Amino acid sequence: MDSAELLDLPEIEVDGYEVVNGTYNIAAHLRADSALCPRCHTASTHVISRYSRTIQDLPIAGHTVWLILSLRRFACLNPDCEQRIFAESLLFAKGFAKRTDRLNQAVLASIKGQSSIVTASLLGSMGIIIKKSAICLLVKKNNRDQLHGGQTHRNR
């Protein structure tokens, strides 16, 4: 079993990890050789540059987990497309999200009528680092998505 399988994130390949003060920093990149342009959906393998994005994921055995992803910017090779450069997108986290979708789901599921301060402290004891303000934002966004037919959030 490789590490990505253990994380249940088949689209990534783990490059290594380090444990810092009980926190797991897992370095990884996406396995795919190509990415689809978000505008014209043409596949590109032409990598322009790389950048790092850090996203918190579900804890492992109570340890906070940060995925440190090395991501690529691709050039769109379609001459008719206005999008010249695009970043590869993740299936497990939204555009600029600081947490994986499954971590956000776990946070939402842990709110059982108690205040966001209590929730933040409870999650902290389980290795999920989130401020109460971030919990409030997440709840607001989730309510809004459900209001506008956010079916994907209800599929469990």
Ligand SMILES: [Zn+2]
């Ligand atoms: Zn394009």
